[in-house]
Amino acid sequence: MSTLTTAPPAPTGARALVKRLSLHLDTLPTGAAVVIFIGMIVYGEAAYGRIVQFNTLSNLLINNAHLIILTVGLTFVILTGGIDLSVGAVIAFSSVAGVMLMNAGWNPWIAMALMVLIGTAFGAASGVLVQYFHVQPFIATLAMMFLGRGLASILSTVPERLADDNPVRGLGTQIKLYDGPKVNDIAITPGVVIAAVVVAAAFFVLHRTRTGRTVYAIGGSEQSAALMGLPVVATKMWVYIISGSLAGLAAVVYTARLGSAQNITGIGWELDAIAAAVIGGTLLTGGAGFVLGSVVGALVLGLMNVLITRDGSIPPEATTIITGGILLVFVLLQRAVLARRRE
Amino acid sequence: MPESLPIVEMVGISIAFPGVKALDGVGLRLFPGEVHTLMGENGAGKSTLIKALTGVYKIDDGEIRIAGEPRRLGGTADAQHAGISTVYQEVNLCANLTIGENVMLGHEVRGAAGINWRATHRAAGATLAKLGLGHLDPRRPLATLPLALQQLVAISRSMVAECKVLILDEPTSSLDANEVEQLFTVIRGLRDQGVAILFVSHFLDQVYAISDRLTVLRNGRFEGEYRTSELERAQLIAKMIGKDLAVLKSLDAKESRRVRTDEAPLYAATGLGRKGAVEAVDIELHRGEVVGLAGLLGSGRTELARLIYGADRPDTGEVAVDGEPTEITTPAKALAHRIAFSSENRRDEGIVRDLTVRENLVLAVQARRGWARPLPRREQDAIVAKYVSALGVRPADPERPVRLLSGGNQQKVLLGRWLATDPEILILDEPTRGIDVGAKAEIQEYVADLADDGLAVLFISSEIEEVVRQSDRIVVLKDHRKIAELEGGPGVSAESIVTVIAEDGLGDPSADTAVREEATT
Numbered sequence: 001m002s003t004l005t006t007a008p009p010a011p012t013g014a015r016a017l018v019k020r021l022s023l024h025l026d027t028l029p030t031g032a033a034v035v036i037f038i039g040m041i042v043y044g045e046a047a048y049g050r051i052v053q054f055n056t057l058s059n060l061l062i063n064n065a066h067l068i069i070l071t072v073g074l075t076f077v078i079l080t081g082g083i084d085l086s087v088g089a090v091i092a093f094s095s096v097a098g099v100m101l102m103n104a105g106w107n108p109w110i111a112m113a114l115m116v117l118i119g120t121a122f123g124a125a126s127g128v129l130v131q132y133f134h135v136q137p138f139i140a141t142l143a144m145m146f147l148g149r150g151l152a153s154i155l156s157t158v159p160e161r162l163a164d165d166n167p168v169r170g171l172g173t174q175i176k177l178y179d180g181p182k183v184n185d186i187a188i189t190p191g192v193v194i195a196a197v198v199v200a201a202a203f204f205v206l207h208r209t210r211t212g213r214t215v216y217a218i219g220g221s222e223q224s225a226a227l228m229g230l231p232v233v234a235t236k237m238w239v240y241i242i243s244g245s246l247a248g249l250a251a252v253v254y255t256a257r258l259g260s261a262q263n264i265t266g267i268g269w270e271l272d273a274i275a276a277a278v279i280g281g282t283l284l285t286g287g288a289g290f291v292l293g294s295v296v297g298a299l300v301l302g303l304m305n306v307l308i309t310r311d312g313s314i315p316p317e318a319t320t321i322i323t324g325g326i327l328l329v330f331v332l333l334q335r336a337v338l339a340r341r342r343e
Numbered sequence: 344m345p346e347s348l349p350i351v352e353m354v355g356i357s358i359a360f361p362g363v364k365a366l367d368g369v370g371l372r373l374f375p376g377e378v379h380t381l382m383g384e385n386g387a388g389k390s391t392l393i394k395a396l397t398g399v400y401k402i403d404d405g406e407i408r409i410a411g412e413p414r415r416l417g418g419t420a421d422a423q424h425a426g427i428s429t430v431y432q433e434v435n436l437c438a439n440l441t442i443g444e445n446v447m448l449g450h451e452v453r454g455a456a457g458i459n460w461r462a463t464h465r466a467a468g469a470t471l472a473k474l475g476l477g478h479l480d481p482r483r484p485l486a487t488l489p490l491a492l493q494q495l496v497a498i499s500r501s502m503v504a505e506c507k508v509l510i511l512d513e514p515t516s517s518l519d520a521n522e523v524e525q526l527f528t529v530i531r532g533l534r535d536q537g538v539a540i541l542f543v544s545h546f547l548d549q550v551y552a553i554s555d556r557l558t559v560l561r562n563g564r565f566e567g568e569y570r571t572s573e574l575e576r577a578q579l580i581a582k583m584i585g586k587d588l589a590v591l592k593s594l595d596a597k598e599s600r601r602v603r604t605d606e607a608p609l610y611a612a613t614g615l616g617r618k619g620a621v622e623a624v625d626i627e628l629h630r631g632e633v634v635g636l637a638g639l640l641g642s643g644r645t646e647l648a649r650l651i652y653g654a655d656r657p658d659t660g661e662v663a664v665d666g667e668p669t670e671i672t673t674p675a676k677a678l679a680h681r682i683a684f685s686s687e688n689r690r691d692e693g694i695v696r697d698l699t700v701r702e703n704l705v706l707a708v709q710a711r712r713g714w715a716r717p718l719p720r721r722e723q724d725a726i727v728a729k730y731v732s733a734l735g736v737r738p739a740d741p742e743r744p745v746r747l748l749s750g751g752n753q754q755k756v757l758l759g760r761w762l763a764t765d766p767e768i769l770i771l772d773e774p775t776r777g778i779d780v781g782a783k784a785e786i787q788e789y790v791a792d793l794a795d796d797g798l799a800v801l802f803i804s805s806e807i808e809e810v811v812r813q814s815d816r817i818v819v820l821k822d823h824r825k826i827a828e829l830e831g832g833p834g835v836s837a838e839s840i841v842t843v844i845a846e847d848g849l850g851d852p853s854a855d856t857a858v859r860e861e862a863t864t
Binding site (some may be wrong): 203207208209210213214217218219220221223224225226227228229230231287288 | 398418420422423429431435436437438439440444448449451453456457500591764
């Protein structure tokens, strides 16, 4: 009962880990995602070989940079207990619009900025619908999804190729950091760097700013957060704007890598991003989860595709079934954690 | 106490909701260094007045002056900037965050690299220590604390904001006697530092123990402001309910019902238990009988009720309803045996806030029929008319969303919902928590009438006096097991039950080690 002036000495070693884990049951699903990711790498290496290699892992990051960016945006929204279904369609519209503008002679950098801003506008529109017109996030962002897909199809229904000399392609160019034997290189693209910066910035915002903590508080109890005097309305607007803007940014990164854009790009990516966030330990009801977990979730999905390709005997059509299976396991795990927490 | 200038002055406040005038020209003055209690029945407008002061509701008419300056409060954040903090009856914290973060949310210590968690948790620890909660680790999740401690954490939170005015809206309704005393020590400390405190409680003893001044509201109107020392309790109650105390007294004077306990019990359980919740309990319920469950917070009262209802699945035990052995493992099976359970957690497990009074009332009946067979509107109206008038739901508007009703009236709607299913066994968990004397008397009277009509009632309350007054037989629980069963009568009083609880385990040396902090529940 006396005043607490000195912090208790920090326990060390394995006991500290156990204590930390028991304190933070929320980290269990994320921990499980890390374990599964490592397990998949070990299994892949044992069964197919050439997984624990610089070039395989580099490609994993390069090919999934856009998914990581998307997942970070979704993580913000899901943490508040909302959802954003529009991101896949935003990518389609933003990338088709951007490529067409560049091909029409626009300055590529201005066009790229516009691609991001298109996402921002979609996010802001979702936020206004949710916050001021009290539309369910599911419905509001579903409407924006149809709108985005429709606009993309109006612009063009054929692949729009980016000119070979377009500087945007530079964002997708591989830069060798280490020249290994037999193309076993460590390589990154500017897109990967962008994704890394996004992840770091998101981590800072969520864990080190009041806005980020408000995001978690809203997910815990929106009513309580409002009664505590936290800026609930502004914060909820922000999460949709962040999600939309990051979808725009993902469009830039993806287009730069692929070199073309199409109106059917990104179908179902919102669900991939949601799945990645959930696999990474973010609770769909909000209030619990980590942006780093979401990154792991995105990499789990990416690695799964790699393993299926390597295996060769699994038909690619079965990919979604396996994704669904993994997702189900993680959701069940989360239910178990929630049940523990209620006790 | 010298008469200083009021820090908060509310003059002629009026607020109208569609169809009803919630406040009509109400005034309130709060003085620094004084505890001021707001009294009134449920629906008298206490909550509305508080929400006007905290900026949740816009006022239609009148003026709020803070430190002499007229202010317009546009929201909770506005009120907090003006130095007004509020602690609500229902704990309004975020269970997904740590204790320390709940204390500090919005006031985190920030450095060059964003929030400095070490300093933030240290500040939270220091604030908690001021409330005598220094033993809590600010890094632990809030959800690990029992409700009562969460309430104290909520109060700590308001102290971080350097408040000049602290509003405590029924903070004691889920605290036990020790915790209330701890809270009062804190309140007195804050008062002596010059904080103006607005206190709302339905416990008259607490009101008289803590407050310097009273404002009484009735039906949205101002009844008067009094010094506590100059107003007798009987006068106060008369002012609150606007009639004499005959209602209350008649209940106390009521002869105990003749219960034929020799008859076969309607419900009998032997060895009913669930690991970690309740140790094997034998319990019988007879027709026309009110059985009370007494025990301290965390003694397993609610857990036992949930087992009987099948909300949690019992691990052990045999159950017979009407002499027929059966298994009640789900609420649906309980309902089929005409057992109804009204939860203590009114907000989360009881009413559906956004549905109307009518929809809430018919919910259980509709659920039993199945959703494929909607209840005809005529039958709905009949149910609604019956229970709105029988229970005295105010305002008597069936199409009003339940969230706009006061706590006591929400409870009446909840009671009505289960009565509409025509149960034979009715389990009431804390039906009178957070309810004023008037509504409490009405509900108690109604429960007694139900038993007279042949229902078996299991009555749970943390107010032992109430259990004693209401019950024909009392089952006493402690540490998740049944320690005694007492026949109601002149020999049984709150004191005697407390003695039973206190003496249980004495002389058993192992019992000392079994004393745990409630935090483990």
